[in-house]
Amino acid sequence: MVDFDIIVVGAGPAGSVASYLLAKKGHTVLTIERGKRPGSKNMFGGRLYAWSLEKVFPNFWEEAPIEREVTREVLGLLYGDDGIEISLNGKPKAKSFTILRAKFDQWLAEKAEDAGAEIVSGVKVESPLIEDGKVKGVIVEGEEKIESSIVVAADGALSFMAEKAGLRAKLSGEDFAVGAKEVIELSKDVIEDRFRLEENEGAAQLYIGDITEGVVGGGFLYTNKDTISLGVVMRIGSLSEKVSDIETTMWNATERFKSHPLIRRYLKGGKLLEYSAHIIPETQFLRGVKLCTDGMVVVGDAAGFCVNYGLTVRGMDFAIESAIAAAEAIEIALEKGDTSASSLRRYEEVLATGMLREFEKAKKAVDLMEDQRIYTSLPKIAVNTARHLFHVDGKPKEGLYQFLRRSISEEGISLLSALLLSWKALKSL
Numbered sequence: 001m002v003d004f005d006i007i008v009v010g011a012g013p014a015g016s017v018a019s020y021l022l023a024k025k026g027h028t029v030l031t032i033e034r035g036k037r038p039g040s041k042n043m044f045g046g047r048l049y050a051w052s053l054e055k056v057f058p059n060f061w062e063e064a065p066i067e068r069e070v071t072r073e074v075l076g077l078l079y080g081d082d083g084i085e086i087s088l089n090g091k092p093k094a095k096s097f098t099i100l101r102a103k104f105d106q107w108l109a110e111k112a113e114d115a116g117a118e119i120v121s122g123v124k125v126e127s128p129l130i131e132d133g134k135v136k137g138v139i140v141e142g143e144e145k146i147e148s149s150i151v152v153a154a155d156g157a158l159s160f161m162a163e164k165a166g167l168r169a170k171l172s173g174e175d176f177a178v179g180a181k182e183v184i185e186l187s188k189d190v191i192e193d194r195f196r197l198e199e200n201e202g203a204a205q206l207y208i209g210d211i212t213e214g215v216v217g218g219g220f221l222y223t224n225k226d227t228i229s230l231g232v233v234m235r236i237g238s239l240s241e242k243v244s245d246i247e248t249t250m251w252n253a254t255e256r257f258k259s260h261p262l263i264r265r266y267l268k269g270g271k272l273l274e275y276s277a278h279i280i281p282e283t284q285f286l287r288g289v290k291l292c293t294d295g296m297v298v299v300g301d302a303a304g305f306c307v308n309y310g311l312t313v314r315g316m317d318f319a320i321e322s323a324i325a326a327a328e329a330i331e332i333a334l335e336k337g338d339t340s341a342s343s344l345r346r347y348e349e350v351l352a353t354g355m356l357r358e359f360e361k362a363k364k365a366v367d368l369m370e371d372q373r374i375y376t377s378l379p380k381i382a383v384n385t386a387r388h389l390f391h392v393d394g395k396p397k398e399g400l401y402q403f404l405r406r407s408i409s410e411e412g413i414s415l416l417s418a419l420l421l422s423w424k425a426l427k428s429l
């Protein structure tokens, strides 16, 4: 006799959605979260694409603690003290929201609890309980064993659960990016004025350029109700080639971003409320992470379902979608009374017909964004060309085409490579 039908490790979006769906079906679910409460240890940039959570909670934004609905997109190129911003305003066809994880994760976990899941916070799972080659539960701090028919590993980017169950190899710096984020307080009116927003509308602004000093990555800025989420994402592989002290490098890049003339005017008069940093899994799933073994499935970041496009990160919606697929497979496996890997493989099949297709596409975009010149030469050429275009001092000036050709060749790139580079950058967005 097992203690629970399902044990879910981690109460992030993946864990809470899996817990909610399975508890709603009448199964006994124990969700173990190492943070003091769900969300307390979690951070992200700021934007949740709604499509997957909508399947679980239609119109969730009417009750969930969302901050603002994104209606303004900005793409920025920074070079020196100059910068170009391209903005798109209006009603998007698909909804997305800015959120703050501490509140949002707590709300999702409460949904799971209301559906009947038992959530225990402040307890760390040490490893899966493996007997006769099968996962039969978990071992928590203090060596206590808790048994279940199935374990859902939703323990995020580092997932020791997946590693200890032999579903993936030990990870290295190459497998991660790192993100630093600040939350800055500003009044609601100031935010709406500065970002040209109506009430409840939000802005999502992404920047590349010399703030990351040639490292693959970029800056982000999202508007919340009365705060701004701002930060920098940099790829660790790319970072570690250049620097030894990653923490200081991240801090310096965030300071450079914040003090750029284009950015600092958004923040004027703001008060720093918090600073945090977190790692981001690269697309590890595509590098051979297995999704199930006898008695256990892996969901969300733990499976590497997160895409770092260089200047933007997307993982919340994938985490939720993978939890939906896992819950469906677990439900069928429990009904059959067969929780072997082959029975749980339905999880992979469901993903293969949907989310994984998008993932393959994302992988291509990530490969394109590896070219460091996208983060260095491209913003420099674009900003300098725009500066040249608007420059008037009464003296005859070089034609735009000649200027562009010269700027490109000064970067050591041919015209054709520059076109290809711009094409790559556009294609990957």
Ligand SMILES: Cc1cc2nc3c(=O)[nH]c(=O)nc-3n(C[C@H](O)[C@H](O)[C@H](O)COP(=O)(O)OP(=O)(O)OC[C@H]3O[C@@H](n4cnc5c(N)ncnc54)[C@H](O)[C@@H]3O)c2cc1C
Pocket: 009, 010, 011, 012, 013, 014, 015, 032, 033, 034, 035, 038, 039, 041, 042, 043, 044, 045, 046, 047, 048, 049, 123, 124, 125, 126, 154, 155, 156, 157, 178, 179, 180, 181, 231, 233, 278, 279, 280, 299, 300, 301, 302, 305, 306, 313, 314, 315, 316, 317, 319
């Ligand atoms: C800087 C940054 C910016 C990002 N920006 C965005 C963005 O704008 N939009 C977007 O969609 N995604 C973004 N992401 C990615 C997104 O945060 C993740 O993809 C998402 O949180 C994955 O959800 P998850 O539930 O799989 O994992 P997590 O949210 O990491 O949750 C894992 C949970 O497991 C718990 N846990 C871990 N180990 C244990 C253990 N041993 N025992 C018990 N509990 C444990 C943790 O405390 C945590 O609550 C960003 C990430 C970072 C770092």
